[in-house]
Amino acid sequence: MAKPLTDHDKRKQISVRGLAGVENVADLKTNFNRHLHFTLVKDRNVATKRDYYFALANTVRDHLVGRWIRTQQHYYEKDPKRVYYISLEFYMGRTLQNTMVNLALENACDEATYQLGLDMEELQDIEEDAGLGNGGLGRLAACFLDSMATLGLAAYGYGIRYEFGIFNQKIVNGWQVEEADDWLRYGNPWEKARPEYMRPVHFYGRVEHTDEGVKWVDTQVVLALPYDTPVPGYRNNIVNTMRLWSAKAPCDFNLKDFNVGGYIQAVLDRNLAENISRVLYPNDNFFEGKELRLKQEYFVVAATLQDIIRRFKASKFGSTEFVRMDLSTLPEKVAIQLNDTHPALAIPEMMRILVDVEKLLWDQAWDIVVHTCAYTNHTVLPEALERWPVDLFHNLLPRHLEIIYEINRRHLERIGKLYPGDMDRLRRMSLIEEGNVKKINMAHLCIVGSHAVNGVARIHSEIIKDTIFKDFYEVDPDKFQNKTNGITPRRWLVMCNPGLAEVIAERIGEDYIVDMDQLKKLLKFVNDDAFIADVAKVKQENKLKFAAHLEEHYKVKINPDSMFDVHVKRIHEYKRQLLNCLHIITFYNRIRKEPQKKWTPRTIMIGGKAAPGYHTAKMIIRLITAIGDIVNNDPIVGDRLKVIFLENYRVTLAEKIIPASDLSEQISTAGTEASGTGNMKFMLNGALTIGPKYLYRLKQAMDQISGGFFSPNQADLFKDLVSMLMHHDRFKVFADYEDYIKCQDKVSALYKNPKEWTKKVIHNIAGSGKFSSDRTISQYAREIWDMEPSLEKIAAPDDPR
Numbered sequence: 001m002a003k004p005l006t007d008h009d010k011r012k013q014i015s016v017r018g019l020a021g022v023e024n025v026a027d028l029k030t031n032f033n034r035h036l037h038f039t040l041v042k043d044r045n046v047a048t049k050r051d052y053y054f055a056l057a058n059t060v061r062d063h064l065v066g067r068w069i070r071t072q073q074h075y076y077e078k079d080p081k082r083v084y085y086i087s088l089e090f091y092m093g094r095t096l097q098n099t100m101v102n103l104a105l106e107n108a109c110d111e112a113t114y115q116l117g118l119d120m121e122e123l124q125d126i127e128e129d130a131g132l133g134n135g136g137l138g139r140l141a142a143c144f145l146d147s148m149a150t151l152g153l154a155a156y157g158y159g160i161r162y163e164f165g166i167f168n169q170k171i172v173n174g175w176q177v178e179e180a181d182d183w184l185r186y187g188n189p190w191e192k193a194r195p196e197y198m199r200p201v202h203f204y205g206r207v208e209h210t211d212e213g214v215k216w217v218d219t220q221v222v223l224a225l226p227y228d229t230p231v232p233g234y235r236n237n238i239v240n241t242m243r244l245w246s247a248k249a250p251c252d253f254n255l256k257d258f259n260v261g262g263y264i265q266a267v268l269d270r271n272l273a274e275n276i277s278r279v280l281y282p283n284d285n286f287f288e289g290k291e292l293r294l295k296q297e298y299f300v301v302a303a304t305l306q307d308i309i310r311r312f313k314a315s316k317f318g319s320t321e322f323v324r325m326d327l328s329t330l331p332e333k334v335a336i337q338l339n340d341t342h343p344a345l346a347i348p349e350m351m352r353i354l355v356d357v358e359k360l361l362w363d364q365a366w367d368i369v370v371h372t373c374a375y376t377n378h379t380v381l382p383e384a385l386e387r388w389p390v391d392l393f394h395n396l397l398p399r400h401l402e403i404i405y406e407i408n409r410r411h412l413e414r415i416g417k418l419y420p421g422d423m424d425r426l427r428r429m430s431l432i433e434e435g436n437v438k439k440i441n442m443a444h445l446c447i448v449g450s451h452a453v454n455g456v457a458r459i460h461s462e463i464i465k466d467t468i469f470k471d472f473y474e475v476d477p478d479k480f481q482n483k484t485n486g487i488t489p490r491r492w493l494v495m496c497n498p499g500l501a502e503v504i505a506e507r508i509g510e511d512y513i514v515d516m517d518q519l520k521k522l523l524k525f526v527n528d529d530a531f532i533a534d535v536a537k538v539k540q541e542n543k544l545k546f547a548a549h550l551e552e553h554y555k556v557k558i559n560p561d562s563m564f565d566v567h568v569k570r571i572h573e574y575k576r577q578l579l580n581c582l583h584i585i586t587f588y589n590r591i592r593k594e595p596q597k598k599w600t601p602r603t604i605m606i607g608g609k610a611a612p613g614y615h616t617a618k619m620i621i622r623l624i625t626a627i628g629d630i631v632n633n634d635p636i637v638g639d640r641l642k643v644i645f646l647e648n649y650r651v652t653l654a655e656k657i658i659p660a661s662d663l664s665e666q667i668s669t670a671g672t673e674a675s676g677t678g679n680m681k682f683m684l685n686g687a688l689t690i691g692p693k694y695l696y697r698l699k700q701a702m703d704q705i706s707g708g709f710f711s712p713n714q715a716d717l718f719k720d721l722v723s724m725l726m727h728h729d730r731f732k733v734f735a736d737y738e739d740y741i742k743c744q745d746k747v748s749a750l751y752k753n754p755k756e757w758t759k760k761v762i763h764n765i766a767g768s769g770k771f772s773s774d775r776t777i778s779q780y781a782r783e784i785w786d787m788e789p790s791l792e793k794i795a796a797p798d799d800p801r
Contacts, residue, residue: 016494016498016501016502016505016510016513017101017104017106017107017110017498018100018103018104018105018106018107018108019104019107019108021108024108025108025111025112025115028059028105028108028109028112029112029115029116031059031062032055032056032059032112032113032116033055035054035055035058035059036051036052036055039054039055039058040054040055049122049123049126050126050186052118052123053096053123053124053126053127054186054187054189056096056109056113056123057095057096057127057189057190058189059109060096060099060100060103060105060109061099061189061190061230063099063103063105064099064103064230064232064239065230066796066797066798067232067237067238067239067796067797068230068239068241069797070237070794070795070796070797071237071238071239071240071794072241074794075154075315076315079315079333080154080787081154081332081333081334081335081785081786081787082154082155082156082311082333082334082335083148083153083154083155083156083335083336083337083781083785083787084155084156084158084304084308084334084335084336084337085141085144085145085148085155085156085157085158085337085339086158086159086300086301086304086336086337086338086339086343086346087137087138087141087157087158087159087339087340087342087343088159088160088296088297088300088339088340088342088343089132089133089134089137089138089141089159089280089339089342090130090132090133090138090141090142090145090157090159090242090244091130091131091132091133091134091135091138091139091141091142091166091651092129092130092132092133092142092229092242092651093129093130093131093142093491093650093651093652093655094124094127094128094129094130094651094652095127095130095190095229096123096124096127097124097495098146098490098491098495099230099232101234101490101491101494101495102146102150102232102233102234102235102490103232103235104235128183128185128186129165129183129650129651129652130165130183130188131165131166131181131183131280131650131651132159132160132161132162132165132166132244132280133165133166133280134166134280134282134283134284134570134609135284135569135570136284136378136485136569136674136675136676136677136678137284137339137340137378139651139677140339140456140485140677140773141157141159141339143486143487143488143491143492143677143773144157144773144776144777145157145231145240145242146231146233146234146488146490146491146773147486147488147772147773147774147776147777148231148240148777149231149232149233149234149236149238149239149240150233150234150236150238150488150490150514150774150791151233151774151777151778151781151789151790151791152233152236152238152789152790152791152792152794153240153777153781153787153789154240155240156240156241156242156243157231157240157241157242157243158242158243158244158245158300158304158307159242159243159244159245159300160244160245160246160276160277160280160296160299160300161191161227161244161245161246161277162277162278162279162280163182163184163246163277163278163279164180164181164182164183164278164279164280165181165183165280166181166280166282166609166650167179167180167181167282167609167612168180168181168648169609169647169648169649170647170648171621171625171645171647174621174622174625174626174629175618175621175622175625176609176610176618176621178282178612180279190229190230191227191228191229191244192227192228192229193225193226193227194225194226194227194228194243195225197226197307198223198224198225198226198248199223199224199226199302199303199306199307200221200222200223200224200250201221201222201223201224201298201299201302201303202216202219202220202221202302203219203220203221203222203295203298203396203397204218204219204220204395204396204398205217205218205219205220205398206218206398207398207399207402213355213356213359214355214356214399214402215356216352216356216398216399220273221250222247222248222249222250222273222274222276222299223247223248223249223250224245224246224247224248224299224302224303225245225246225247225248226243226244226245226246226303226307227243227244227245227246228241228242228243229241229242229243229244230242234490234513234514235793236791236792236793236794237793237794237795237796237797238793238794243304243307245277245299245300245303245304246277247273247274247275247276247277247278247299248273248274249270249271249272249273249274250273253266253269253270253273254266254269254270255267275292276292276295276296276299277296277299281293281296282609282611282612283611283613283614284570284572284611285379285381285383285384285570285572285574286383286384286611286614287383287384287385287386287387288613289386289387289388289389289392291392291396294388294392294393294396294397295396297342297343297344297345298345298349298396298397298400300343301343301345301346301349302345302349304343304346305346305349305350305353308334308336309327309353312324312327312330312333312334313325327354327358327360327368328364328368330368330372331368331371331372334372335372335374335784335785335786335787336372336373336374337374337376337780337784337785338373338374338375338376338446338450339376339378340376340377340378340379341375341385341386341442341443341445341446342386344375344386344442344443344445344446344449345397345400346373347369347373347407347445347446347449347450348400348403348404348407348445349400350365350368350369350372350373351365351366351369351403351407352399352400352403354368354369355403356399362406366407366410369449370449370450370451371451373446373449373450373451374450374451374452374453374454374784374785375446375447375449375450375452375453375454376453376454376455376456376483377443377446377453377454377455377456377460377464377469377674378456378674378675379674380460380463380464380467380468380671380672380674381574381672385441385442385443385468386441386442386443387433387439387440387441387442388439388440388442389437389438389439389440390432390437390438390439390440391437391438393440404431404432404440404445405432407431407445407448407449408430408431408432411429411430411431411448412426412429412430415429415475418475425471428471429444429471429472429475430444431444431445431448443468443469444472447469447472447476447479448472450479451479452479452481452783452784453469453472453479453480453481454480454481454482454483454784455482455483455674456482456483456484456485456674456675457482457484457485457674457675457676458482458484459671460482460674460675461480461481461482463671464480465480481783481784483776483779483780483783483784484675484770484771484776485675485676485677485680485771485773485776486677486680486770486771486772486773486774486775486776486777487677487680487681487684487771487772487773488772488773488774489512489513489516489684489772489774490513491655492655492658492680492681492684492685493513493684493685494513495655496654496655496656496658496659496685497538497542497658497659497685499538499541499542499659500535500538500659500685500686501513503531503534503535503538504519504522504765506534507521507522507525507531508521508522512769514774514791515774516768516769516770516771516772516774516775517769517770517775518769519765519766519767519768519769520766520767520769521766522762522765522766523762523763523766525762526759526762526763526766527759531762532755532758532759532762535686535758535761535762535765536754536758538686539659539660539662539686539758539761540560542659542660543560543564543660543662544560545656545660546564546656546657546659546660547560547660549656550644554644554647556632556642556644557639558603558639558642558644559601559603559639559640559642561601562601562602562603562639562640562642563600563601563602563603563662563663563747563748563751564602564603564605564660564661564662564663565602565603565604565605565661565662565663565665566604566605566606566607566657566658566661566662566663566664566665566682566687567580567604567605567606567607567665567667568605568606568607568608568646568649568653568654568657568678569608569678570608570609570610570611571608571609571610571614571617571618571620571621572614572617573616573617573620573724573730573731574668574669574672574673574730574731575608575667575668575673576667576668576669576731576733576736577606577608577620577624578620578623578721578725578733579667579733579736579737579740580604580606580665580667581620581623581624581627581705582698582701582702582733582737582740583740583741583744584604584627584631584641584643585627585700585701585704585705586698586700586701586741587599587602587641587744588627588630588631588634588637588641589700589701589704591636591637591640591641592634592636592637595636595637599640599641599748600748600749600751600752601639601640601641602640602641602642602748603641603642603644604641604642604643604644605644605645605646605657606624606643606644606645606646607645607646607647607649607653607657608649609648609649615720616720616721616724619718619720619721620721621645622717622718623705623710623718623721624643624645625645626710626711626717626718627643627710628642628643628644628645629710630709630710631643654678654681658681658682658685658687659685659686661682661685661687662687662688662751662757663687663688663689663690663747664678664679664682664683664687664688664689664690665690665691666678666679666689666690666691667690667691667692667736667740668692668731669692669731669732669736670692672731679691680768680771683764683765683767683768683771684765684768684771686761686764686765687761687764688747688750688757688760688761688764689764690740690743690744690747692736692739698734698737698738702722702725702726705718705721705722706718706719706722777789
């Protein structure tokens with residue numbers, strides 16, 4: 001049971017956590033008991049911890065509902081331009097605490113649960129993560145939703161309600177084992193199904209060219225059922241919507257043509273249609289050209305565009321009858337942002353609607369599409385770029401293939417006029433790649449069909465203009481922009497590190513929570529002994545808390561005074577977890593060689609999931625666990641070096657580990673990590689970063705890996721990894737080894753001087769303001785969407801209008 005706060009502690013925490021007024025607490029307790037009784041149909045004698053979590057979640061959700069309805073009414077009346085962020089991934093994590101933070105309910109809920117004899121942290125731990133993403137791209141979408149609501153933008157996140165999110169990772173005998181993530185098993189209190197907005201989505205069929213126009217006929221229909229989740233802004237009474245589509249078979253599915261006795265089978269076959277929203281593809285930075293994935297990509301786009309056009313036609317001052325029939329004004333009221341190429345089909349689908357259904361001329365339709373859509377590129381790795389086989393399209397989306405061919409014909413006609421006779425340029429710039437298998441290059445489709453193309457960090461945006469999109473940049477330089485990624489300070493500071501948020505607020509006030517540039521004011525305190533002590537104390541408390549978590553969940557005792565050296569992200573060769581392994585082995589060998597020397601102790605934690613089909617990544621995990629088995633049981637080393645693989649790294653584990661980290665490993669090969677948002681979270685939470693500048697000990701480490709030192713029962717266990725490093729080290733692990741080791745030695749030396757270390761930490765925090773997603777979204781709004789962000793509050797539901 002969390003002990004009640006002293007009055008002093010309560011006063012300290014009032015600012016960031018919200019007031020726990022007496023009426024407020026009494027109301028929360030009443031509503032909690034009402035939900036336990038009426039929603040969950042339980043009394044205190046038979047209620048479980050999970051019942052208490054659901055009662056609390058529903059109580060907090062009640063505070064969202066009025067604001068949610070009021071926000072949507074506000075948009076309906078003001079008729080602002082709306083932005084639609086379409087993404088195949090939204091890596092949301094948990095919702096309860098984030099909602100309490102953004103609604104200033106945290107202290108009141110703490111007090112109410114305490115008075116009810118319950119432990120808030122225990123209840124929060126019952127909530128499942130909404131793991132509808134793989135890594136950076138999906139988490140970015142979640143941070144963006146928070147910022148768009150906080151900045152008062154009329155924004156909607158559109159995606160898929162996967163029944164199974166990113167797999168749960170178990171480590172069994174040192175190997176990764178995947179388990180299905182049945183996150184909806186107990187129900188989701190934050191979503192509201194909206195069957196009244198169900199939309200049909202068509203697949204397969206054939207195309208008829210008639211006098212009345214083009215018809216796509218004999219299709220299979222799948223219904224898209226929307227589920228809405230509220231997205232609250234930070235204390236501004238705005239609640240936006242994330243709408244996720246679930247696939248549903250129509251009632252007559254497979255029944256119109258079933259033969260006698262086929263009824264049962266026809267009903268069972270409904271699963272085939274509903275599989276579309278069953279599971280998230282678990283690949284990060286890798287393209288797997290499967291038909292089911294293409295169905296998912298079209299499903300989200302087709303459902304979303306119907307919704308966008310319905311809302312555009314209907315949302316004008318007090319009429320649900322269609323009042324706005326002139327689609328030429330669409331770009332003045334609608335912006336669509338494509339999160340990578342996954343929703344690229346929005347471009348041909350919008351053309352299909354405008355030309356085939358709304359009967360616009362091609363040129364006018366194309367003008368609308370280009371002025372509405374914008375594309376964000378997330379990677380330059382060739383294996384990640386989407387290239388769909390033409391045959392797959394021909395079968396699944398025959399009309400869209402025709403439209404893409406026509407887009408390409410007109411595009412190449414333009415290029416041909418600009419560069420007469422340059423056949424090689426036409427080949428390079430075509431949307432269709434010729435070869436053994438003809439393929440559609442989705443990035444090229446996005447560039448041609450958008451008015452803005454952006455990378456996600458300055459260096460990345462330069463790289464795409466110089467390399468993969470060079471030809472396109474030469475033709476349309478004004479299309480290309482940079483929008484450096486950011487993170488939301490609500491989840492990644494106020495919520496996950498309240499101690500640090502308070503220490504900062506005591507010095508510079510709390511406005512920095514919505515204006516991160518104000519963190520620069522901390523530079524005044526870089527030599528302030530009291531501030532240095534406070535920052536160091538918060539870090540130590542976070543480390544002790546995480547050490548207790550590790551002891552409870554991993555049964556390892558670690559030295560809380562050691563440097564917490566953390567490397568958490570998806571396991572991938574380009575992220576170079578192997579380089580970290582080589583440092584661990586080198587450090588281990590040095591301790592064994594000179595055990596009497598005063599080494600800076602380290603606890604090295606590596607975490608992340610490997611895509612289930614990515615053999616090398618799974619071997620990297622096995623190597624890390626093997627190194628840990630040797631190092632952690634060597635009495636010579638003792639507690640000066642511990643190696644821990646953090647199982648099942650996810651948003652909720654990130655929120656625990658990041659505030660406790662001293663050193664953040666950002667060692668991807670220079671130029672391969674498009675942006676990196678994990679690094680921003682560590683920086684804001686008071687860790688220092690090791691990473692490449694722009695970028696005889698080695699032999700011993702390699703001999704130990706290849707010779708079976710870390711796999712005594714199977715000497716050749718790591719032969720594939722050794723051979724990869726020796727013969728095709730694509731990501732320059734060896735080339736950077738010496739510099740990396742030298743840099744790590746500097747880190748160890750600095751850590752021995754806690755005051756100097758903490759000063760660097762304060763500098764780092766003070767400089768992290770530019771990495772707020774509020775800044776990123778303000779730039780998207782002004783420079784791509786033609787919208788104006790605002791920190792104005794709207795009236796609360798209980799305020800008179």
